[in-house]
Structures are given as C-alpha cells and as structure tokens.
Amino acid sequence: xxxxxxxxxxxxxxxxxxxxxxxxxxxxxxxxxxxxxxxxxxxxxxxxxxxxxxxxxxxxxxxxxxxxxxxxxxxxxxxxxxxxxxxxxxxxxxxxxxxxxxxxxxxxxxxxxxxxxxxxxxxxxxxxxxxxxxxxxxxxxxxxxxxxxxxxxxxxxxxxxxxxxxxxxxxxxxxxxxxxxxxxxx
Amino acid sequence: xxxxxxxxxxxxxxxxxxxxxxxxxxxxxxxxxxxxxxxxxxxxxxxxxxxxxxxxxxxxxxxxxxxxxxxxxxxxxxxxxxxxxxxxxxxxxxxxxxxxxxxxxxxxxxxxxxxxxxxxxxxxxxxxxxxxxxxxxxxxxxxxxxxxxxxxxxxxxxxxxxxxxxxxxxxxxxxxxxxxxxxxxxxxxxxxxxxxxxxxxxxxxxxxxxxxxxxxxxxxxxxxxxxxxxxxxxxxxxxxxxxxxxxxxxxxxxxxxxxxxxxxxxxxxxxxxxxxxxxxxxxxxxxxxxxxxxxxxxxxxxxxxxxxxxxxxxxxxxxxxxxxxxxxxxxxxxxxxxxxxxxxxxxxxxxxxxxxxxxxxxxxxxxxxxx
Numbered sequence: 114x115x116x117x118x119x120x121x122x123x124x125x126x127x128x129x130x131x132x133x134x135x136x137x138x139x140x141x142x143x144x145x146x147x148x149x150x151x152x153x154x155x156x157x158x159x160x161x162x163x164x165x166x167x168x169x170x171x172x173x174x175x176x177x178x179x180x181x182x183x184x185x186x187x188x189x190x191x192x193x194x195x196x197x198x199x200x201x202x203x204x205x206x207x208x209x210x211x212x213x214x215x216x217x218x219x220x221x222x223x224x225x226x227x228x229x230x231x232x233x234x235x236x237x238x239x240x241x242x243x244x245x246x247x248x249x250x251x252x253x254x255x256x257x258x259x260x261x262x263x264x265x266x267x268x269x270x271x272x273x274x275x276x277x278x279x280x281x282x283x284x285x286x287x288x289x290x291x292x293x294x295x296x297x298x299x
Numbered sequence: 300x301x302x303x304x305x306x307x308x309x310x311x312x313x314x315x316x317x318x319x320x321x322x323x324x325x326x327x328x329x330x331x332x333x334x335x336x337x338x339x340x341x342x343x344x345x346x347x348x349x350x351x352x353x354x355x356x357x358x359x360x361x362x363x364x365x366x367x368x369x370x371x372x373x374x375x376x377x378x379x380x381x382x383x384x385x386x387x388x389x390x391x392x393x394x395x396x397x398x399x400x401x402x403x404x405x406x407x408x409x410x411x412x413x414x415x416x417x418x419x420x421x422x423x424x425x426x427x428x429x430x431x432x433x434x435x436x437x438x439x440x441x442x443x444x445x446x447x448x449x450x451x452x453x454x455x456x457x458x459x460x461x462x463x464x465x466x467x468x469x470x471x472x473x474x475x476x477x478x479x480x481x482x483x484x485x486x487x488x489x490x491x492x493x494x495x496x497x498x499x500x501x502x503x504x505x506x507x508x509x510x511x512x513x514x515x516x517x518x519x520x521x522x523x524x525x526x527x528x529x530x531x532x533x534x535x536x537x538x539x540x541x542x543x544x545x546x547x548x549x550x551x552x553x554x555x556x557x558x559x560x561x562x563x564x565x566x567x568x569x570x571x572x573x574x575x576x577x578x579x580x581x582x583x584x585x586x587x588x589x590x591x592x593x594x595x596x597x598x599x600x601x602x603x604x605x606x607x608x609x610x611x612x613x614x615x616x617x618x619x620x621x622x623x624x625x626x627x628x629x630x631x632x633x634x635x636x637x638x639x640x641x642x643x644x645x646x647x648x649x650x651x652x653x654x655x656x657x658x659x660x661x662x663x664x665x666x667x668x669x670x
Binding site for chain 2: 139141142145148155164165167168169171172175176177180183184187245246247
C-alpha cells in the first residue's frame with residue numbers, strides 16, 4: 114500500500130518535472146528541473162529496494178552529467194531575444210506524434226510487458242536473500258554480463274580519447290612556427 | 300480518541316521508528332547549526348595564537364568574556380538582520396534557490412554518518428544515523444556530488460563576472476577532485492567488504508592497528524588532500540581568491556543567504572571530517588576499549604555507550620576540523636593550473652594504482668586463507 118502510494122507520488126512528480134524541462138523558456142531552469150527529475154527517479158528506484166542503482170543514478174547523472182550540461186548552457190548564455198526566436202515549426206504535429214508514440218509504448222507494455230522485480234528470479238526478496246543489492250549487481254555484472262560490460266567500457270574509453278583528439282588544438286611545433294602563423298593571420 | 304488509544308498508537312513499532320527519526324533529524328540539524336559559530340571563533344583565535352596576537356576576546360556575557368566565544372553569536376545576529384540586496388539583472392528564482400540547495404545537500408550528507416552503534420529503545424532497534432542504508436557510503440558520495448549545483452547556480456544567477464568565474468572554478472575543482480575522492484575510498488570498501496558505514500566502523504574494531512588508516516595509508520593520504528579541495532578550502536580556495544575574484548561565487552550574496560553558504564561550507568567540512576574519522580579512524584569506537592567492554596563499563600546501558608561513542612566521533616572529527624584551520628593559516632594558495640595538474644596527473648594515477656594493488660592483495664590474501 115505505502116509502496117504504491119510512493120510510486121504514484123514519485124511518478125506524478127517525475128511527469129510534472131519532465132513537462133517543466135520541456136516547457137521552460139530558460140535553459141538553466143530546464144536543467145534544474147532535469148536534476149529534479151533524476152533525483153525523483155532515484156527515489157523511485159529506492160522505493161523498489163534498488164538502493165545501489167538509486168545511488169549510482171544520482172552520482173553519475175545528477176552529479177556529473179547534468180553539471181556538464183549546465184556548464185555548456187551557462188557558457189553559451191543565450192540572450193532572451195535569441196531564445197524567443199527559436200520557433201517550433203508545427204507544434205500540433207509534434208504533439209500528435211508524441212501522443213501516438215506514448216499510447217503505443219504504454220499499450221505495448223500493458224499487453225506484452227512483464228513487471229520487473231515481481232516475477233522471475235530477481236525479486237526483491239531473492240536479492241535480499243542473496244546478499245543485497247550491491248552484491249547481486251556486482252556478481253551478475255562480472256560473471257553473466259562480463260563481456261558486454263567490458264566492451265561497453267572500452268567503447269566509452271574510445272569515445273573519451275576521440276573527444277580529446279578532436280578538441281585538441283594543433284600546437285605549433287616550435288616558436289618560429291607559431292610566429293609565422295600569427296603573422297599569416299595578421 | 301481516549302488517552303489509552305493515544306498511548307497505544309504512540310507505542311506501536313512504526314510510531315517509535317518515526318518519532319526516533321524526527322528526534323535524530325532534530326539533533327543533527329541542531330548540531331550542524333552549532334558548527335559555524337564555533338568554527339568562526341576557532342578560525343579567528345587560532346591564527347591569533349599562531350601569530351602571537353590576541354584575536355577577538357572581548358564579546359561575552361557581562362564580566363565573563365568566555366575567550367570571545369560570543370563574538371560569533373554577535374556575527375550571526377548581524378548577518379541575519381543585514382539589509383538584503385538582490386543585484387539587478389540577477390535571475391531572481393535561481394538566485395534564491397542556490398543557497399537553499401547548498402544547505403539542503405550539506406545537511407542530507409550529514410544525516411548519513413553513523414554517529415554510534417545501534418541502540419534498543421522499547422524493544423525497537425534504532426540506528427543512530429537518520430539515514431541508514433546498506434549503500435550509505437555511496438549515498439554520501441552521491442549527495443556530496445550534488446553540492447556543486449549550489450555553487451554553479453549561485454555564480455550564474457548573480458549576473459556578475461567575478462561570481463561566474465568563481466563558480467566555474469569551484470565547480471571544475473569539485474568535479475575533478477570527486478574522482479580521486481571516490482578512488483581513495485573504494486580500497487576501503489574492498490578491505491572491509493561492505494558499503495554500510497556502521498558495519499565499516501564495527502569491522503575496524505577498537506584497536507588502532509586495524510583501523511582504515513593503517514590498512515590503507517595511501518588512501519588516507521589521497522582522501523586528506525581531497526578533503527581540502529572538495530570544500531574549496533585553503534590551500535585550494537582558488538574559487539574565492541580575494542585578490543583575483545573579489546569573493547568568488549558568493550560575491551553578490553549578503554545577509555542570511557550569505558550565511559547559508561557559510562553554513563553549508565562548514566557543514567561540508569564537518570561531514571568530510573566525520574567521514575575521515577569514520578572510515579579511517581574507527582568512527583565511534585573508543586580506542587583500546589572494545590564495544591562489549593564499553594557496554595559493561597556503561598552499566599549495560601547501550602544508550603550511554605552510544606553517547607560515549609558519539610563524543611569520541613566528535614572528538615576525532617573535531618581534530619580534522621582543527622587541521623582545516625591549521626592548514627589554512629600555514630600554507631599559501633595554489634595556482635589554478637597547479638591544482639588541476641595535481642588532481643588529474645598525480646592524484647588520479649596514484650588512486651588507480653592504489654586500487655589495483657589493494658584489490659590484488661585482498662584477492663591473494665582471500666585465496667591463501669581459503670586453502
């Protein structure tokens with residue numbers, strides 16, 4: 114009963130925050146609501162006894178990724194005039210398309226979906242009996258999903274290195290090189 | 300509803316837990332609110348002592364000067380009753396949210412520290428930290444990673460170039476040093492095999508040679524440096540380098556909102572000090588007195604034993620608070636590029652190396668003892 118109540122409270126607030134993220138005119142306000150969204154999502158996980166995922170959710174998304182979003186927004190610092198010039202061509206079409214997609218997704222889940230954590234071998238009680246959330250996640254990650262996990266981390270590593278290579282400016286090889294370039298640019 | 304019904308309702312198991320939670324939260328909030336005044340006093344008297352001056356020693360009650368301790372009370376009153384000035388061009392909503400966010404995250408983290416062993420009240424087991432989770436350790440890291448928002452938003456909303464530059468510096472610094480901070484703590488999770496902070500304290504036992512600082516000295520070294528960088532304290536206080544940035548991200552803040560930033564900074568210092576005490580120095584364990592013995596000495600009263608443990612935790616955390624002041628008045632400020640190079644090129648590789656070695660040693664030790 115109380116768990117259901119928590120779910121509806123969190124879910125309602127998440128929906129509210131998500132709408133605010135999209136409709137806010139000010140991008141910084143949008144980012145703040147996004148943080149609220151991720152925070153509430155972590156609350157939802159915690160209410161399902163998935164404490165480990167909840168903590169990681171806040172640590173990675175709210176604590177690191179959205180901070181970087183906010184950096185970019187602040188440093189770009191769009192004028193209110195420029196912001197109001199951003200016009201969505203046909204909002205009605207967008208709303209219609211989104212509604213259709215939402216109905217399709219929710220309907221699909223209602224018909225074909227399975228509730229997680231209730232059926233199957235990974236129920237909340239089974240996880241508690243197996244030594245807790247963190248232990249279970251660790252065991253599954255490093256045995257059953259070892260190769261996908263390692264490959265995903267390699268992929269992220271490659272992306273980081275690629276980003277550094279792209280962002281790195283060409284340094285002049287020697288002082289004279291730099292001087293020549295400066296002269297060439299006037 | 301009769302009186303007997305009320306008594307029955309209040310003595311039900313759930314009600315006892317809820318009442319206990321409220322009491323715990325109140326105690327932590329009141330405790331945290333005492334930190335800034337005492338620290339402000341310490342931060343004036345300590346340099347005076349080091350520099351052979353007297354420092355503020357006048358304000359007291361009548362003839363009792365109390366070494367100027369009430370100067371802080373006078374300062375608090377002054378801060379709260381000051382005129383509030385909101386800069387023109389500031390984003391009003393964000394400007395007001397930022398200090399609230401700072402205080403909120405600081406207090407939330409303070410709630411996850413284990414202040415003592417579990418006690419039994421009316422047959423109910425009650426843990427002494429208001430937020431007790433199996434992943435309490437991750438909770439602290441997660442919530443302290445949110446502290447960066449208060450700083451970033453404050454700097455942006457003030458509409459002042461010094462504020463913005465200060466907040467960019469501060470948030471870059473906090474994000475960079477969160478990584479070595481996490482890296483320095485993971486070896487202890489490997490050694491003690493738990494993410495529950497109270498279990499970590501129990502695993503360390505009362506004897507100093509089995510404390511975290513002895514088992515993972517490199518971790519402590521890294522954590523000790525990160526403590527200063529995470530709270531933007533000297534020698535890493537570039538975010539508010541007066542000579543360059545006026546006061547950094549809180550340049551445009553005054554009266555109670557400035558006090559809120561002040562409060563959250565000192566609470567964050569206390570939390571990191573308490574975390575250092577908990578993870579590396581046996582937390583609420585009384586040195587050389589195991590908990591069972593302590594319980595016997597305390598006439599078998601678990602709340603008395605918990606209170607003694609709590610005082611010892613405060614003592615250990617207080618030592619680190621003193622180190623914060625001591626370092627501030629001893630070391631000069633770093634340069635910004637030095638700070639970043641230290642974080643990424645020195646601390647991170649050492650942290651990774653330390654993690655690898657610890658994991659290897661624990662794995663080998665485990666295999667040897669199993670066979």
